Amino acid sequence: MVATPTSGKIISYPAKTVDRAELALRCAPFHLALFAKLRWEGVSVPKLAGALGVNAGYTRYPLSELNVETATNWLIQVGMLRREVDGQGLTDSFRLTPLGLALVQKWEDKGGKLPSVSALDRLKNWNARWVRLLF
Template identity: 50%
Template sequence: MTVTHSKMSQSVQYPEVTIQRARRAVRCAPFQLKLYIAMREEGVFLGEIAGTAGFKAGYTEMPIPELNAENDLLWLINVGVLRRKVDGQGITDSFRLTPLGRLVVREWQEHGESWPAKLTRFDRVANWLRRWLRLPL
């Protein structure tokens, strides 16, 4: 198991299979490291990620329709990398990193441009199967 520490000095343990699944999902998502770093600091609204706004901000390599961006963000929530930010009135359309997401992003930053490495066909198929068919892999 890999251990990560939160701000409150409590350790969170994740099975290696969970970390691998999170890495794969982040690598398959259409988002750039800049977005994840912004989400680590504060919530980022969907409108800032989708379309030309996300492209201009450096969050995506090309403009992504809002529905597609939201679906990709919701998948990252299901994997455990992201969460929706909550305000006094409930859930917002703003997204933040979870402790697992912070671990994966920290690894990405430490490896720089060499991570994520080129995705293999297995990575893409495994992510697709988990996402769309909900098969255990």
């Protein structure tokens, strides 16, 4: 379980939720620098796509806007991210959730780099991500 302080309250997450979110974070095509920035401000899809994302140190390789949307939507589903809202409604920017804040802090405290993922980890993440669409 991970507990995160938000608004003076402690939020406790089941281990399965934390494990799934952590695996999704590690398998995502994004660097920890992006998530650290999302702690303080939203980042929009166009800033993550193509060479902009790579040059800013946010992505591991150039991504299309569709790939950015797909990857961030999975991170929303596992509880890492949320869409940023402005006065007109939802935007194309993202922010960290309390669970996301806790996990980013954990990896920053462990040296500021996400650990590499094995082929088995990628398969587990793929399974969690895509099999749920079938049912």
